[in-house]
Amino acid sequence: MRYFIKLAYKGTNYHGWQSQPNASSVQETLGKAVSVVLNSDVNLMGAGRTDTGVHAKEMYAHFDFEKPFEIESIVHKLNSYLPKDIVVYAIIPVMDEAHARFDATKRTYEYHINSFKDAFLQDDSWYFHQKLDLEVMNAAAQLLFNYTDFQCFSKVNTDVNTFDCTIFDAYWIQENNKLIFTISANRFLRNMVRAIVGTLVNVGMRKITLDDFEAIIKGKNRDKAGFSVPAHGLYLTKIEYPYLKLEEGNTKYEVRNKK
Numbered sequence: 001m002r003y004f005i006k007l008a009y010k011g012t013n014y015h016g017w018q019s020q021p022n023a024s025s026v027q028e029t030l031g032k033a034v035s036v037v038l039n040s041d042v043n044l045m046g047a048g049r050t051d052t053g054v055h056a057k058e059m060y061a062h063f064d065f066e067k068p069f070e071i072e073s074i075v076h077k078l079n080s081y082l083p084k085d086i087v088v089y090a091i092i093p094v095m096d097e098a099h100a101r102f103d104a105t106k107r108t109y110e111y112h113i114n115s116f117k118d119a120f121l122q123d124d125s126w127y128f129h130q131k132l133d134l135e136v137m138n139a140a141a142q143l144l145f146n147y148t149d150f151q152c153f154s155k156v157n158t159d160v161n162t163f164d165c166t167i168f169d170a171y172w173i174q175e176n177n178k179l180i181f182t183i184s185a186n187r188f189l190r191n192m193v194r195a196i197v198g199t200l201v202n203v204g205m206r207k208i209t210l211d212d213f214e215a216i217i218k219g220k221n222r223d224k225a226g227f228s229v230p231a232h233g234l235y236l237t238k239i240e241y242p243y244l245k246l247e248e249g250n251t252k253y254e255v256r257n258k259k
Contacts (some may be wrong), residue, residue: 004062004100004244005034005044010085011055012123012232018049026050030061030086037077038065047100047239048107049180051191052232055124058238062100092244094255108184108238111197111229116177125178126233132179132204134172140213141170141181142201146194151220153196154189162221163189172200184238191228199226199228 007030015023019031027044034042047060071091078088111123113132120125144167151163169184180195199216202208208216208226216224243256 001066002062002064002094002096002098002212004060004090004094004098005030005088006090006092007058007059007061007086007088009055009059009087011050011053012122012200013083013085015052016050016054017046017056017059026059026086027061029083030088033078033081034063037074037081038067038069040065040067041074045100047104048188048236049190050234050236051194051231054234054236055077055232056236059236060100060104060241062094062098092255094244098241098243103241103243104184105240105242106184106238106240107186107188107236108169108239109188109193110235111181111183111193112233112235113179113181113201114177115179118177122230126230128201132201132207133206134174134179134204136206136210137200137204138172140200140210141172141183143210143214143217144170146214147217149220150189150192150196150217152216152222152225154222155191155194156222158190160189165192167190182237193223194228194231194234195222197226197229197233201229202226241253 009026013024014026017026019025019028027046031042034044042063042065043051044063045059050056075088075091099179114121114125114127115129117127123140148164148166150165154163166186169182172179172181199213203213
């Protein structure tokens with residue numbers, strides 16, 4: 001039997017999602033907790049990888065387990081066992097061929113910039129005191145919809161077959177002293193969101209023009225794009241699957257047949 005597990009985590013104390021030697025990761029920490037609670041070795045496959053220090057308000061992973069168990073009880077036990085910066089929201093029985101990574105059709109990230117120093121946001125938002133032109137940054141963000149090849153925003157040494165991504169949403173809003181960038185796509189390249197934000201910040205400071213921003217995308221050269229903004233301002237906020245729908249009341253999921 002295959003299960004999806006819905007979780008969230010604050011990434012400050014972790015070297016990203018993926019397990020790695022000699023470093024604490026969310027995958028390792030959660031996998032150990034699931035194995036202990038179910039009293040069996042369990043392997044988790046995540047919906048994607050987040051880098052060191054990146055947060056996730058919504059993340060999915062899947063695991064296989066053949067023995068029946070009481071889901072609500074296991075969720076409660078997991079949250080009692082896990083450290084305070086990881087929370088499990090739900091465990092969802094799905095069809096055996098469901099895949100947390102490959103079946104995701106849309107992922108959404110937010111990047112938070114704090115324009116006024118706040119002692120309580122140091123790990124949760126990037127403090128950037130220089131004035132930014134939000135209007136021109138939104139104009140630049142709209143240009144992303146004209147393209148699918150985002151090699152210019154990808155880490156150079158990355159093993160991918162294509163740099164193509166379909167952008168669904170890209171916009172900035174301001175909430176008091178905080179600027180929030182939201183971007184959704186069918187997939188993201190390594191470091192892509194942080195590089196896009198860094199380049200948009202250069203637009204907002206008037207270091208580059210809208211024409212420059214478009215030329216950077218067309219040029220496909222990471223060296224021409226902006227800096228990579230700090231990881232602690234980045235949040236994975238939503239992952240969508242065509243067969244998974246949250247029912248009314250936000251506690252149970254309807255799982256449709258995978259087509």
